[in-house]
Amino acid sequence: MVEPAEHFLKSTMSSDQSANVELIKKHIGEYPDFPKKGILFKDIFTALRNGEVCKAIKSVLLAYVRENCPDVQVIVGLEARGFLFSLLIAAELGIASVPIRKKGKLPGTCARQEYVLEYGTDVFEIQQGSITPGQKVLIIDDLLATGGTMTAANLLVQQIGGIVECNLVILELTQLGGRKKLEASGATVHSFIHYDDIE
Numbered sequence: 727m728v729e730p731a732e733h734f735l736k737s738t739m740s741s742d743q744s745a746n747v748e749l750i751k752k753h754i755g756e757y758p759d760f761p762k763k764g765i766l767f768k769d770i771f772t773a774l775r776n777g778e779v780c781k782a783i784k785s786v787l788l789a790y791v792r793e794n795c796p797d798v799q800v801i802v803g804l805e806a807r808g809f810l811f812s813l814l815i816a817a818e819l820g821i822a823s824v825p826i827r828k829k830g831k832l833p834g835t836c837a838r839q840e841y842v843l844e845y846g847t848d849v850f851e852i853q854q855g856s857i858t859p860g861q862k863v864l865i866i867d868d869l870l871a872t873g874g875t876m877t878a879a880n881l882l883v884q885q886i887g888g889i890v891e892c893n894l895v896i897l898e899l900t901q902l903g904g905r906k907k908l909e910a911s912g913a914t915v916h917s918f919i920h921y922d923d924i925e
C-alpha cells in the first residue's frame with residue numbers, strides 16, 4: 727500500500743500538491759529482487775519518463791522547501807538520484823548545490839564516512855571547503871530506507887562545518903527504520919510518499 731506522508735498532507739499540502747503527490751506515486755517503478763534477491767527496488771527513474779511527473783516533483787519539492795526551510799543556503803544532493811533534485815531546487819532558489827559522492831569520485835581533499843544501507847556497505851565523500859562553516863543545509867535524496875545513507879550525509883556535512891536544517895526525500899520505506907535512526911541523532915526528515923509494507 728502506498729500513501730502520501732500524512733503529516734505533510736494534513737498540515738501543509740494544498741489540494742494541487744496532493745494531486746501532484748498522487749501522480750508521482752502512480753508512476754514509481756517496482757523491481758523485485760534488485761539489486762539483490764529479496765529487495766523490492768523502488769525506482770524513481772521510471773517516474774521521470776513522464777513529463778507531467780517531472781513537473782509535479784519540481785513543484786512539490788519547491789513548495790515544501792519554500793514553506794518549511796526558507797532559510798537554507800546550500801542544497802546537498804546524494805549520489806546518484808539525489809543529484810536529480812538538488813540542482814533543481816538550488817537553481818530555482820538561487821542558492822548553492824553541493825554533491826556527496828561515493829568514494830574516489832571527487833577531486834581535492836575530502837571528508838569521508840563509511841555507511842551501511844539496505845543491500846550493502848559504501849563510503850561517501852564531501853569536498854572540504856564546499857560548505858562555509860555555519861551555513862544552513864538541506865540534504866536531499868530520492869529515498870529513505872535504513873537511513874544509513876542519509877545519516878552518513880548528515881555526519882559529513884557536520885564534519886565540514888555545515889548545519890543540517892532539513893533532510894528531504896521523495897520516498898520512504900517506513901519498515902526499514904530510517905526515520906527512527908535519523909531522529910535518534912537529532913535530525914528531522916520529510917518524505918512525500920511512504921510505503922509501509924516492505925520488510
Ligand SMILES: O=P(O)(O)OC[C@H]1O[C@H](OP(=O)(O)OP(=O)(O)O)[C@H](O)[C@@H]1O
Nearest residue numbers: 805806807843844870871872873874875
Ligand atoms: O536508507 P538507505 O538504506 O541507506 O538507502 C537509501 C539509498 O539507497 C539508494 O541509493 P544507492 O546506494 O543504491 O546508490 P545509487 O543511487 O548510487 O545507485 C537510494 O537512492 C538512497 O541513496
Ligand SMILES: Nc1ncnc2[nH]cnc12
Nearest residue numbers: 766767768769844869871
Ligand atoms: N528498496 C529500495 N529501493 C530503492 N532504493 C533503495 N535503497 C535502499 N533500499 C532501496
